Amino acid sequence: MPFRFRLPGALRLVLLLLGWLLLAGPARATHIVGGEMELVHNTGDSYTLVLNLYFDAVYGSASALDADLTASIFEKGSNSRMANVVLPLTSNTFVNYTNPACAQPSLSTRRLVYSKNITLSANTYTNAAGYYVAVERCCRNNSISNIVAPGNAAQTFYLEFPAVVRRGSPFYDSTPRIFPPLADYACINELFYYDFGGRDADGDSLVYDLVTPLNGHADTNTPKPASAQPAPYSDISWNPGLSTTNQIPGAPTLRIDRRTGRLTVRPTNQGLFVFGVRCAEYRRGEKIGECRRDFQLMALACPTNTKPRIVLQPTATGAGIYRPGRDTLRFVPGGNRCVRLRFTDPDPNTRLTLTLSPVNFTGLLPNFTTSTTGAVRSPGAPDTLTATLCFPECLNSRGRVFLLDVVVGDDGCSLPKRDTVRVAFTAVPPPNSPPQLVTTAGPTLPLHARVGDLVSFDVTGTDPDNDPIQLEMTGQGFNPASLGATLSQGTQANQQRGRFTWRVDCRAVGADSVFNFQFAAATSPCSERQAATVSVPIVVRYANRPPTLTSDLPAPKNGADLPEVVLPLGQTYTATFNGVDPDRDGLTLMATGTASDGKEGFDLGSAGMRFVAQNGSGVATGTFRWDVSCAAANLHRDLVVAFQLIDATCRPLPQVQRVRLRVKSPDTVAVKLYNVITPNRDGQNDEFRLPELPPNFCDSQFTNIRIFSRWGQQVFESTDRDFHWPGTGSGGMFYYFITYTDGRRFKGWLEVIP
Known part of the structure; x- marks a missing residue:
């Protein structure tokens, strides 16, 4: 049997790497691997425009690594330029291999992120046809195998987005994010697969297809245009036999799943192959935008790897x-x-x-x-x-x-x-019996309670299989905690015991006085909830009869709306009050100074008044005392005192009595102003006097009198209310002015006849 040897990890790629370096040959203008654009909605009309550019970290020239790139925004229907946006470089990182052990020095890619926050005003970006963004840059790797003149071919990164206003309402959208970028290589005659599927922050539907990458207007003479030109953008030119549907020679050729974005190809030729993917975005069945990823895939002759x-x-x-x-x-x-x-x-x-x-x-x-x-x-x-x-x-x-x-x-x-x-x-899981639940709230339901009562009973849960039990409490149409009801619980032996406690207060008083508390003993065998439930209705009874307030205030006279007390200075007035409540609720008596003329109320003490109350359960008494003095008169208005009896209950029924109090002014006759005197010493009308002036009363005090000649020369002044002026020897016409401390004035003329 022939001996087979397998090199471990990345070492087995040494021969493969040398072969690829020989295949690639010298590199010129080899830096752009691919890229795509994104538009991310922040808040309101604030967005972030992003260009992800993938750069050849092995053969890319450092001079081609741009510090910024310019994106141009156009109106899709008219190709009108809306804005040029300079995108600064904000991130520079390496793209990782799926299996780091398979990395090779001839294939290393950087991800350059260019981004900037922009404003898409709702008053500007309203065209129903939408908008597109483009960035143009040259050039591609000159070792690409499937396009014509790759070293002279440029790239146009392209993105479409909708208007920010639709049918008169804000329309927010973040474009899809296609991820992750491709760092791996393919092996010839082996199935290669990669997930180019994206995600959409708005939950829009995404559909994928293959497209021919865009070339655009940049070239070797102008590799970095100051701004992108409007569409249309020319496509790259495929080598003979290749096309949009046959971008990489393979069996099968390159394919993408329309729903998932999963790429598959079984390449038959070695080389570096560019390809294009489009991701269209749909909302409620309507296309609202698209983004394109322009990328490249290296296919190598790899050592044989047998399937496990x-x-x-x-x-x-x-x-x-x-x-x-x-x-x-x-x-x-x-x-x-x-x-x-x-x-x-x-x-x-x-x-x-x-x-x-x-x-x-x-x-x-x-x-x-x-x-x-x-x-x-x-x-x-x-x-x-x-x-x-x-x-x-x-x-x-x-x-x-x-x-x-x-x-x-x-x-x-x-x-x-x-x-x-x-x-x-x-x-099939093991059999399980449901838990059981009992309470001591019975035997007769519903329970009845009044405000102030303490309702308590026990709740006990058991489980035949000894599964852990949790006691739960809910309310039908209400939250028990909002009423102050609690359920404390603990474990005893194989039981879960709970104690229900509710001190009924005013929160339970309402139109619906029946509260249906629901208790459950819950278990979760095999993470499947099982529960036994018991309902305990509690009826809260509430009734309140109004208290009674009596006093020795006088009755109103002559159809007046309030009783009235009028007293001169120096007198004292007292009144007594008694309150009784048939429900024995706590009673509170109070007195306040109010207004009958639309003015603000007054402090009782400032008017020489005080009220002393003895409050209690079911009974309250009070005494009102008024020492009539200038303190009340100086307020210059009728004084109304309100006496209020309040019962301490959830829905009080207060009782009120009022009285009007006035300080009696001294009797005065109509003011007479004399205007002639005859100082001839006949005992009649010899001096100027005004005995019928208003008398001094509290803060209304006589200040002075001044007399002037017809030429304005003052001839007399006195601060004595009982002044006497005998006139002058020459006689004539004179004028006088009289003032009081409360601002009142009297003036007139006087003829002196010698």
Whole structure:
């Protein structure tokens, strides 16, 4: 038998790498691998515009690594330029291989991220046809095998997005994110697969297809235009025999799943192949945008990698082998639930890994009780590995046949080879009895309570299978916690005991006074909820009769709206009040100064008044005292005092009595203003006096009198209310002014006849 030797890990690619370097030859203008654009909605009219550009980290010239690139936004219907946006470089990282052990120095890719926050105003971006963004840059790798003159071919990165207003309302959209970028290579005559599927932040539907990459207007003379030109953009030119539907020579050629974005190809030729993928975005069946990814795939002649092999052996059947498509494993309570797996690989120095993939079910999965990885056919390693797979007791197929793929994969390059055993099985979990729940709230329901009562009873849950129990409390149409009801619980032996406690308060008083508390004893055997429930209705009774307020206030007179008390200065007025409540609720008596003329109320103390109350349960008394003084008179208005009796209950029925209080002013006659005197000493009308002026009262005090000649010269002034002025010797016409402290004024003229 001929001897076969397999190089481990990346070392087995040394010969492959040398071959590829010879194939590639000298590199000129080889830097852009591919890229795509994204538009991310932030909030309101704020968005982030992103260009992901993939750069050849091996042959790319450092001078071609741009610090910024310019994106141009156009209106799709008219190709009118809306804006040019300079995108600075914000990130520079390497793209990882799926299997790092397969990496090779000739294939290394950087992901350059150019991004900037932009504003898409709702007053500007309203065209129903939508908009597109483009970035143009030259040039591609000159070693590309499937297009004409690749070293002179440019790239146009292209993105479409909808108007930000639709049918008069804001229309927000983040374009799809196609991920992850491709770092791996393909092997000729081997099936290559890769997930180009994306995600959409808005939950829009995504549809994928292959497109011819765009060339655009950039060239070797102008590799980095100041801005992109409007569409249309020219396509790259395929080599003879290739096209949009046949981009990479293969059997089959390159394909993409419309729904998942999964790429597949079995290349038949070595080389570096460019390809294009389009992701269209749909919302409610209407296309609203698209993004394109322009990329390239390297196909190499790889060392032969033989597929591994796996077999399954049910332990209950001895040495029998499970036959996929013919056998069905049946797991029942008390029976064996484990199977043995044997897996190997013909190639030496291979490391194998087991994985599980459910086909037609979700939830619990079997678990490996032994290692799922290992090396075969290397020094000290066996030719065949074994593992044990056990199906959980709680796994329940509910009468269906579940399908599970058991997969073994090797560490071959560029992608692992796999072997799959599809296991059909049914599973029945152990039988389980539901829990039980009892309360001490009975025997007669509903329970009745009044505000202030303490309602309490026990709730006990048991389970025949001794499953852990949790007691739960809910309310039908209400939250028990919002009423102050609690359920404390603890475990005793095999029981879960709870204590319901509710101090009924005013929160329970409403239109609906029946509260249906619902209790449950819940278990979760095999993660499936089982519960026993009990309802305890509680009726809250509430009734309130109004209290009675009596006093010795006078009755209103002559159809007045309020009783009135009018007293002169120096007098004292008292009134007594009595409150009684038939329900023996707590009573509170209070007095407040109010207003009868639309003005603000007043403080009783500022008017010489005070009120003393003795409050209590069912009875309250109070005494009002008014010492009549200028303190009340100086307020310059009628004083209304309200006496209120309030019962302390959920819905009080307060009782109110009011009285109007006034300070009696001294009697005065109409003011007479004299205007002639004859100072001839005949004893009649010899002096100027005004005895009928208003008397002094509280803050209305006489201030002064001033007399002026007809030419404005003051001839007399006095602060005495009982002033006397005999006139002047020459006689004539005079004018006088009289003022009071409250602002009142009197003025007139006076003729002096000698």
